[in-house]
Amino acid sequence: xxxxxxxxxxxxxxxxxxxxxxxxxxxxxxxxxxxxxxxxxxxxxxxxxxxxxxxxxxxxxxxxxxxxxxxxxxxxxxxxxxxxxxxxxxxxxxxxxxxxxxxxxxxxxxxxxxxxxxxxxxxxxxxxxxxxxxxxxxxxxxxxxxxxxxxxxxxxxxxxxxxxxxxxxxxxxxxxxxxxxxxxxxxxxxxxxxxxxxxxxxxxxxxxxxxxxxxxxxxxxxxxxxxxxxxxxxxxxxxxxxxxxxxxxxxxxxxxxxxxxxxxxxxxxxxxxxxxxxxxxxxxxxxxxxxxxxxxxxxxxxxxxxxxxxxxxxxxxxxxxxxxxxxxxxxxxxxxxxxxxxxxxxxxxxxxxxxxxxxxxxxxxxxxxxxxxxxxxxxxxxxxxxxxxxxxxxxxxxxxxxxxxxxxxxxxxxxxxxxxxxxxxxxxxxxxxxxxxxxxxxxxxxxxxxxxxxxxxxxxxxxxxxxxxxxxxxxxxxxxxxxxxxxxxxxxxxxxxxxxxxxxxxxxxxxxxxxxxxxxxxxxxxxxxxxxxxxxxxxxxxxxxxxxxxxxxxxxxxxxxxxxxxxxxxxxxxxxxxxxxxxxxxxxxxxxxxxxxxxxxxxxxxxxxxxxxxxxxxxxxxxxxxxxxxxxxxxxxxxxxxxxxxxxxxxxxxxxxxxxxxxxxxxxxxxxxxxxxxxxxxxxxxxxxxxxxxxxxxxxxxxxxxxxxxxxxxxxxxxxxxxxxxxxxxxxxxxxxxxxxxxxxxxxxxxxxxxxxxxxxxxxxxxxxxxxxxxxxxxxxxxxxxxxxxxxxxxxxxxxxxxxxxxxxxxxxxxxxxxxxxxxxxxxxxxxxxxxxxxxxxxxxxxxxxxxxxxxxxxxxxxxxxxxxxx
Amino acid sequence: xxxxxxxxxxxxxxxxxxxxxxxxxxxxxxxxxxxxxxxxxxxxxxxxxxxxxxxxxxxxxxxxxxxxxxxxxxxxxxxxxxxxxxxxxxxxxxxxxxxxxxxxxxxxxxx
Numbered sequence: 001x002x003x004x005x006x007x008x009x010x011x012x013x014x015x016x017x018x019x020x021x022x023x024x025x026x027x028x029x030x031x032x033x034x035x036x037x038x039x040x041x042x043x044x045x046x047x048x049x050x051x052x053x054x055x056x057x058x059x060x061x062x063x064x065x066x067x068x069x070x071x072x073x074x075x076x077x078x079x080x081x082x083x084x085x086x087x088x089x090x091x092x093x094x095x096x097x098x099x100x101x102x103x104x105x106x107x108x109x110x111x112x113x114x115x116x117x118x119x120x121x122x123x124x125x126x127x128x129x130x131x132x133x134x135x136x137x138x139x140x141x142x143x144x145x146x147x148x149x150x151x152x153x154x155x156x157x158x159x160x161x162x163x164x165x166x167x168x169x170x171x172x173x174x175x176x177x178x179x180x181x182x183x184x185x186x187x188x189x190x191x192x193x194x195x196x197x198x199x200x201x202x203x204x205x206x207x208x209x210x211x212x213x214x215x216x217x218x219x220x221x222x223x224x225x226x227x228x229x230x231x232x233x234x235x236x237x238x239x240x241x242x243x244x245x246x247x248x249x250x251x252x253x254x255x256x257x258x259x260x261x262x263x264x265x266x267x268x269x270x271x272x273x274x275x276x277x278x279x280x281x282x283x284x285x286x287x288x289x290x291x292x293x294x295x296x297x298x299x300x301x302x303x304x305x306x307x308x309x310x311x312x313x314x315x316x317x318x319x320x321x322x323x324x325x326x327x328x329x330x331x332x333x334x335x336x337x338x339x340x341x342x343x344x345x346x347x348x349x350x351x352x353x354x355x356x357x358x359x360x361x362x363x364x365x366x367x368x369x370x371x372x373x374x375x376x377x378x379x380x381x382x383x384x385x386x387x388x389x390x391x392x393x394x395x396x397x398x399x400x401x402x403x404x405x406x407x408x409x410x411x412x413x414x415x416x417x418x419x420x421x422x423x424x425x426x427x428x429x430x431x432x433x434x435x436x437x438x439x440x441x442x443x444x445x446x447x448x449x450x451x452x453x454x455x456x457x458x459x460x461x462x463x464x465x466x467x468x469x470x471x472x473x474x475x476x477x478x479x480x481x482x483x484x485x486x487x488x489x490x491x492x493x494x495x496x497x498x499x500x501x502x503x504x505x506x507x508x509x510x511x512x513x514x515x516x517x518x519x520x521x522x523x524x525x526x527x528x529x530x531x532x533x534x535x536x537x538x539x540x541x542x543x544x545x546x547x548x549x550x551x552x553x554x555x556x557x558x559x560x561x562x563x564x565x566x567x568x569x570x571x572x573x574x575x576x577x578x579x580x581x582x583x584x585x586x587x588x589x590x591x592x593x594x595x596x597x598x599x600x601x602x603x604x605x606x607x608x609x610x611x612x613x614x615x616x617x618x619x620x621x622x623x624x625x626x627x628x629x630x631x632x633x634x635x636x637x638x639x640x641x642x643x644x645x646x647x648x649x650x651x652x653x654x655x656x657x658x659x660x661x662x663x664x665x666x667x668x669x670x671x672x673x674x675x676x677x678x679x680x681x682x683x684x685x686x687x688x689x690x691x692x693x694x695x696x697x698x699x700x701x702x703x704x705x706x707x708x709x710x711x712x713x714x715x716x717x718x719x720x721x722x723x724x725x726x727x728x729x730x731x732x733x734x735x736x737x738x739x740x741x742x743x744x745x746x747x748x749x750x751x752x753x754x755x756x757x758x759x760x761x762x763x764x765x766x767x768x769x770x771x772x773x774x775x776x777x778x779x780x781x782x783x784x785x786x787x788x789x790x791x792x793x794x795x796x797x798x799x800x801x802x803x804x805x806x807x808x809x810x811x812x813x814x815x816x817x818x819x820x821x822x823x824x825x826x827x828x829x830x831x832x833x834x835x836x837x838x839x840x841x842x843x844x845x846x847x848x849x850x851x852x853x854x855x856x857x858x859x860x861x862x863x864x865x866x867x868x869x870x871x
Numbered sequence: 872x873x874x875x876x877x878x879x880x881x882x883x884x885x886x887x888x889x890x891x892x893x894x895x896x897x898x899x900x901x902x903x904x905x906x907x908x909x910x911x912x913x914x915x916x917x918x919x920x921x922x923x924x925x926x927x928x929x930x931x932x933x934x935x936x937x938x939x940x941x942x943x944x945x946x947x948x949x950x951x952x953x954x955x956x957x958x959x960x961x962x963x964x965x966x967x968x969x970x971x972x973x974x975x976x977x978x979x980x981x982x
Contacts, residue, residue: 019949020923020927022947023899023900023923023948023949024920024923026899026900026901026942026946026947026948026949027899027900027901027904027919027923029946030901030942031901031919033944052918052919053918053919053920
């Protein structure tokens with residue numbers, strides 16, 4: 001009978017049963033017929049037949065079993081045997097199960113996040129054929145700037161790499177429903193779509209419809225699913241309603257599906273670029289950046305070929321329009337790169353690798369356990385082999401045992417996974433797209449099952465091979481060989497733990513160093529908020545409103561200082577910038593450019609932030625539009641341009657003209673540096689100009705106050721009903737947000753390292769425990785011959801310490817090799833930080849000593865008489 | 872399979888069934904019972920029910936082939952015949968049997 005037949009037997013039990021029934025009935029009836037022919041009475045004939053046959057049902061059962069269970073029989077036997085033998089050592093089994101479940105659970109939870117964020121394809125048609133195109137600036141090295149409308153149209157006309165090409169522009173502005181008086185205005189992020197964006201992405205609306213590239217249909221909007229749920233309570237009546245976005249009225253024509261979040265989940269709605277104010281003028285402004293191109297590669301094109309073509313086109317445009325495009329290039333990247341960014345995949349892969357190490361340690365632990373048990377059982381195995389059990393059968397037995405363990409651990413890990421995913425989502429830094437879509441789904445389940453199986457084979461294979469090797473004749477077969485293998489596993493565990501510990505240690509030191517950085521500003525009782533006024537108002541009016549808002553808030557009781565700035569914090573790296581001119585100097589070489597910000601401030605910004613003035617004066621009301629343009633600079637700026645000189649009174653020019661006639665902008669004061677890019681970036685050069693002389697808004701309001709925010713909110717509401725006051729945070733919160741990714745990585749890596757350390761400790765404990773148990777006799781003889789308990793303890797401890805030391809050496813070498821992967825995360829420590837390395841060595845030795853202290857004490861208490869009698 | 876070589880009783884039943892089918896050609900279970908009874912002059916008393924698990928097991932091992940056919944009185948019956956593997960197994964069982972009986976005989980002679 002073929003395997004297929006056997007498997008089929010399982011499903012055709014009923015038919016099989018009736019076939020066997022028929023066969024047996026035939027036998028019985030034939031016997032009865034023969035008995036009748038031999039002269040028995042019908043009753044006698046029947047009874048004789050039944051007697052000869054034995055239990056009818058039993059035979060049926062047994063025949064059927066022979067068919068179906070035969071091939072499963074041995075497996076079930078193996079599993080039962082595995083269960084029995086594991087139950088005999090409940091503590092060891094529980095520890096093995098626990099550590100495996102933890103490791104598998106942590107891996108699976110992290111996988112679900114990696115899968116949701118990185119691996120799953122993006123929710124667009126053939127998403128891997130989509131690419132985005134930015135302009136670049138050879139001027140300051142920034143490679144993701146919006147391209148102008150005419151440039152985009154030239155890209156589109158000249159390129160052949162794309163089947164379709166569209167563009168989008170991200171904006172933010174006030175949103176409200178004109179028909180609804182009670183509606184709170186809200187500041188939202190939204191996107192303008194140039195050409196047929198939805199078609200390029202290959203997505204349609206969930207409700208209603210999307211707009212196409214047709215410019216005749218301009219005043220329409222498509223909402224994101226989440227925004228529709230939140231602001232319109234998920235009502236289908238939304239279609240046809242009028243909304244106001246950025247001061248323009250649109251009619252809602254559709255709602256996108258839940259998973260549509262282009263280019264990010266912060267985007268609340270999409271409107272056609274044709275509705276952009278003065279879009280027709282934009283078509284003629286080659287130097288005004290507008291949006292980002294997004295294209296679907298044609299069948300013949302690849303990312304590389306398209307990139308090459310775009311570079312050629314950018315060069316043609318640079319030659320053709322040297323004034324506007326002379327320093328512009330094109331940067332084409334796959335859409336996935338835009339969505340995922342660079343830091344998130346890096347972070348996730350790093351953590352995934354770390355948690356993989358933990359799993360390896362857990363595997364090594366269990367392999368060790370099985371090897372040790374195998375060694376203890378070598379007598380039994382030798383007996384079984386001698387009795388004719390095949391080696392393959394014995395090896396399979398061992399494998400079944402390990403698979404049984406890993407399957408049980410996999411099952412146990414499920415609650416852990418569900419909990420772990422939730423914990424990861426809560427702990428993760430903000431801004432990871434699609435993270436909240438991580439959950440226990442079929443793929444995650446499949447990963448977990450696969451992982452359990454692979455681990456089962458991985459840690460079961462060594463003992464299985466080991467134990468099924470031909471016995472060498474002595475009863476304690478291959479003891480030394482299996483000892484070597486177990487020692488190697490312990491060393492490997494320690495080495496892996498060292499790598500994780502070193503990584504975690506370096507990150508912890510970096511984190512502490514970051515926390516210890518003085519942000520440069522006061523942190524107590526200061527909060528920030530974003531204040532925006534209708535952007536349909538003329539600039540001058542808005543500037544007036546900001547002034548008035550600051551004045552009114554400043555008068556509230558408990559408020560000691562209020563100010564505004566266009567942007568308090570910048571996230572991470574910025575492009576390099578410089579000045580157009582510095583008084584009395586030659587033009588600046590672009591190679592010397594560095595991160596720099598030209599800010600606009602209003603009110604008492606420096607007082608509110610607690611940024612002390614070091615030289616000169618602060619702004620006053622006299623620094624008005626008619627006065628000579630004035631700026632305050634920070635220390636970094638002063639050092640960069642006027643090292644060893646007094647910068648007060650020096651003149652500079654930025655790239656935009658200031659004053660009535662492009663006059664020199666004079667430095668009137670120097671303030672202390674602050675870490676505006678987050679604590680782990682050095683302060684950058686900053687220039688502050690008064691709003692009265694600037695064109696910029698000061699949206700970020702800073703209030704130093706002992707009171708709650710409610711009266712401030714009311715004061716602003718009374719000033720302008722349509723003002724949007726949002727994102728109220730304390731400065732501490734803001735700083736914490738900037739360090740959130742670092743906190744997350746450090747926390748998780750430390751957790752994994754601790755887990756690894758604990759598992760390695762358990763590993764060496766188990767190893768020494770078995771080792772002492774096996775050497776009881778030897779120890780007994782030694783003690784009978786006069787060895788003192790101390791020397792016995794020393795013997796055990798020495799073994800453990802030697803193993804730990806070898807592991808430490810290998811681990812440190814490995815972490816040194818791997819340190820380049822986390823070098824970019826380090827702050828204030830070098831990859832070979834002696835304190836970290838010494839700490840790791842200390843912790844590891846301590847754990848090894850602690851783990852072997854119990855076995856060592858047991859060894860010292862061995863009674864020579866009892867030990868010798870054992871034989 | 873190796874484990875049956877040690878199991879003398881089962882081995883005996885296998886040997887008898889294989890031998891019967893090898894010499895007499897395809898038979899149904901009842902026919903095998905009658906044949907074994909007749910040849911052994913009713914010395915080997917076989918619980919007839921236990922024959923069937925053995926038949927199914929040997930079919931599983933690939934030693935026997937089972938087919939439905941018509942019996943002498945035209946009823947549907949399951950006919951068993953020996954496969955090539957079955958013949959090899961028969962040879963082995965016969966050798967084992969000879970070895971065992973030889974050994975037992977020598978033991979008996981010696982005492």
